[in-house]
Each structure stands twice: as structure tokens, then as C-alpha cells.
Amino acid sequence: MIKRIFVGLFFVLLVACSKNSxxxxxxxxxxxxxxxxxRERETLKENNVHKLYIRYFDIGLHPENEEPFPISKVHFAEKLNEFEIVPVVFIQNKVMLKANVDIExxxxRTYHLINDINGKNQISCSEVQIDCDWTLKSKDHYLKFIECFKKLSKKKLSATIRLHQVKYFEKTKIPNVDSGVLMFYNMGNIAPDSLNSIYSRKISERYxxxxxxxxLHLDFALPIYSWAIHIRNQKVLGLRSKLNLSExxxxxxxxxxxxxxxxVRQSNYKNGVFYEEDDLLKIEAISSSDLVEMAKDLNENSVQKPNEIIFYDLDEFNINNYEKNIFEQVVSCF
Known part of the structure; x- marks a missing residue:
């Protein structure tokens, strides 16, 4: 009898594991x-990661002529032959809001610049991702951009999707892409109050x-970054990234x-930033329990399982804030 129970439990666990594989x-x-x-390489190996979403460049408006131009192009200091690379282009919404922007x-130009970067680094990609928090006022330009880019690239095309674009998709519309990635973070306002702007379960439950x-089929992007909000006299001065909490x-x-x-007890400089006496630093971070909570909530409310869970972002500073098996724990919730 005990042997049968043991075999039964083992079978259940085996099915559960294979279901998440x-x-x-x-x-x-x-x-x-x-x-x-x-440490970053170890994390990739430990989690059997074969796919990386790499920001190739941003697109903003040039300060002199207000024309779209690429910002901070990526530089590959090492070859990544063992990974499938997905170029990601972040387009600032103000580009799509520009009345006379030539979308075609x-x-x-976006397509050719991606190809140039790939060619110089001997990268062959089968997918491109467009990241833009488009709005009702910019949707026509954005949707047209997606159509034009898709015809040019003839590759799989994915797009980032925000919570408000899911809830109000009949108004915001759905881009003509093969799949979307729901960015499950940056849910609140950066403010001097006590709320966490990166993640709030209360806010997420509305969506x-x-x-x-x-x-549209969705994969999920979850946050592993943190920052501090620098506050003076109840006004936000800016975000301070990579502040070591123990230090x-x-x-x-x-x-x-x-x-x-x-x-701040006394005025000082830290990491090149001046802090005045009585300034406040509001720490916003995501705990391991937050990540598991997010995963369970998303799983319970999804019709289809995601193909991927994408963590934002791969950085030793971020990784060191978590136990080694956290990513496995989170993915196993789906």
C-alpha cells in the first residue's frame, strides 16, 4: 500500500514537472x-537560458531638428553564438506622437540599422521585438509602423504590451504581431508616497x-531590478539605480x-550624487515572494500558458539580490 502511494505521488510530481517543461x-x-x-554567465547556464532579448537602440527625437534618430546603439564586446538573439528596439512614444513623422x-531605417548591427557582429536573428508604450493619440502611427516593419523584415515580430493596453484593447487596438510580451511592472507613479511604483498587487488586480x-498570445516579463527615489521637500528629484542596500x-x-x-543625516556625495541633509531615499525593490505572487496571479488569470518568462534585466547587481533558484521557482508556477 505504501509503495503504491509513493509511486502515485512520484507520478503526480513527474506530470507536474513535465507540464512546466x-x-x-x-x-x-x-x-x-x-x-x-x-555571475551573469553562471545564471544563464544554471537556468538553461538559450534566448536573450537585447536592446539594440532607442529611437527618440533629435534635440535640434525634432527628427527621429537612434540613441545609444548597442556594442557587442563578445560573441554570443550559443544564444538565440532577439533585437529589441525601444521607441519613445513622442516619436509616434509627432504629427508629420514619416512612418515608412x-x-x-530601423530595419536597416538592425541588419547593420547584426552583420557587423555576425548575428542571425529570426525575431525582432518592438517596445513602445503607445497611447490613443499615437496608436495610428504605431500600428502603421508595425505593418511597415513586418513587411520589410519578414521575421517573427513581437511587441511589448502594457496592462492598460490589455484591459482597453478595443480602444488601444492590437498590433499586427505574432506575439506580445506583457510588461508586468512599472504599475504606479514615481512619487514620494509609500507605494511601490514597480509592482502593486492592488493595481495589478484591476487588470x-x-x-x-x-x-493575442502573451509571454510575461517580470522585474528583478530595484531603484531608490530621491526626494527633497516632498518633491521627486530623480531615480538612483544600483544603490547597495547593505552598504x-x-x-x-x-x-x-x-x-x-x-x-540623509548630513549632506554628502554618494556615487556622484549630492544628498542634502533631510533628503529621503525611498527604496523600491521586488522580493522573491513578490515574483512568485506575480507568477501565480498571471497563471490563474491566463487562458494560454506563456512560452517564456522573461526577466528584466540580466545584471549582476540584480541577480545578487535573489537566491540562486528563484528563476526556476517562478517559472515552475506556470
Whole structure:
């Protein structure tokens, strides 16, 4: 009898594991210089990662003539032959809001620049991703851009999707892409209050039920980054990235006043930034339990399983904030 129970339990676990085997772990890489640290390489190997979404460049408006132009083109400091590379292009929404923007020309120049980068680095890609938080006012230009780019590239095309674009898709429309990636972060406003702008379950719950009605297949992007919001006299001065929390706790110039806030005890410079006495630093981070919670909520509200969970973003500073098996834990929720 005991043997039968053991065999039965083993079979259930085996089925559960195999059920999740088709959901893959991927990462965004958002630095201009592509060169992995040893810890980053270990993470890729430990999680059997074969696909990387690499930001190739942004598209903004030139300050002199207000014409679209590429910003911060990627540089490959090492070859990535063992990975499938997906070029990601981030287009600032103000480009799509420009009344007289030549969409066809923009699509052509974007396509050729991706090809130039691939050619110089001997990269062959089968997919391109367009990242743009388009709005009702910019949707016509954005949707036209997607159509033009798709005709040119003849590759699989994916697009990033925000929560509001899922809930109100009949108004915001759905781009003509092969799949979307739901960016499950940056949910709130960057503000001096106590709320976490990166992730709020309360905010996400307003949108999650809409996933079952969304007709485009979605993969999910989850956050592993953190930042500090620099506040002075209840006004936000800016975001301070890569502030080591343990170092901050040891720094006599700062006093931790609760789980979220640090207060500046005396004016000082830290990492090239001036902090005035009584300034506040509001720490916004994502815990392991937050990630698991996100995954479970997304799984419960999705009609289809995702093909991939993409973590934003691959950086040693981010990785060191989590236990080694966190990515496996999160993916196993689907």
C-alpha cells in the first residue's frame, strides 16, 4: 500500500514537472555594452537560458531638428553564438506622437540599422521585438509602423504590451504581431508616497481578469531590478539605480527610518550624487515572494500558458539580490 502511494505521488510530481517543461526562462539585456560577468554567465547556464532579448537602440527625437534618430546603439564586446538573439528596439512614444513623422521611412531605417548591427557582429536573428508604450493619440502611427516593419523584415515580430493596453484593447487596438510580451511592472507613479511604483498587487488586480479576453498570445516579463527615489521637500528629484542596500545601512550619512525610507543625516556625495541633509531615499525593490505572487496571479488569470518568462534585466547587481533558484521557482508556477 505504501509503495503504491509513493509511486502515485512520484507520478503526480513527474506530470507536474513535465507540464512546466515547455515554459522557458529568458532575460532582457539592457546595457549598451554586451559583456557578461562570471555571475551573469553562471545564471544563464544554471537556468538553461538559450534566448536573450537585447536592446539594440532607442529611437527618440533629435534635440535640434525634432527628427527621429537612434540613441545609444548597442556594442557587442563578445560573441554570443550559443544564444538565440532577439533585437529589441525601444521607441519613445513622442516619436509616434509627432504629427508629420514619416512612418515608412522610420520603419526602413530601423530595419536597416538592425541588419547593420547584426552583420557587423555576425548575428542571425529570426525575431525582432518592438517596445513602445503607445497611447490613443499615437496608436495610428504605431500600428502603421508595425505593418511597415513586418513587411520589410519578414521575421517573427513581437511587441511589448502594457496592462492598460490589455484591459482597453478595443480602444488601444492590437498590433499586427505574432506575439506580445506583457510588461508586468512599472504599475504606479514615481512619487514620494509609500507605494511601490514597480509592482502593486492592488493595481495589478484591476487588470488581471482582462487577460482572459485578450486575443493575442502573451509571454510575461517580470522585474528583478530595484531603484531608490530621491526626494527633497516632498518633491521627486530623480531615480538612483544600483544603490547597495547593505552598504547604505552601514553609511553613517544615512539613517533607515522604516522598511522603505532612508533619511540623509548630513549632506554628502554618494556615487556622484549630492544628498542634502533631510533628503529621503525611498527604496523600491521586488522580493522573491513578490515574483512568485506575480507568477501565480498571471497563471490563474491566463487562458494560454506563456512560452517564456522573461526577466528584466540580466545584471549582476540584480541577480545578487535573489537566491540562486528563484528563476526556476517562478517559472515552475506556470
Amino acid at each position: 515547455d515554459v522557458h526562462t529568458s532575460f532582457y539585456y539592457w546595457k549598451t555594452n554586451v559583456k557578461f560577468s562570471q 521611412d522610420l520603419a526602413e 488581471l481578469k482582462s487577460l482572459k479576453k485578450y486575443p 547604505l545601512k552601514k553609511d553613517k550619512n544615512f539613517e533607515q527610518i522604516n522598511a522603505t525610507f532612508f533619511k
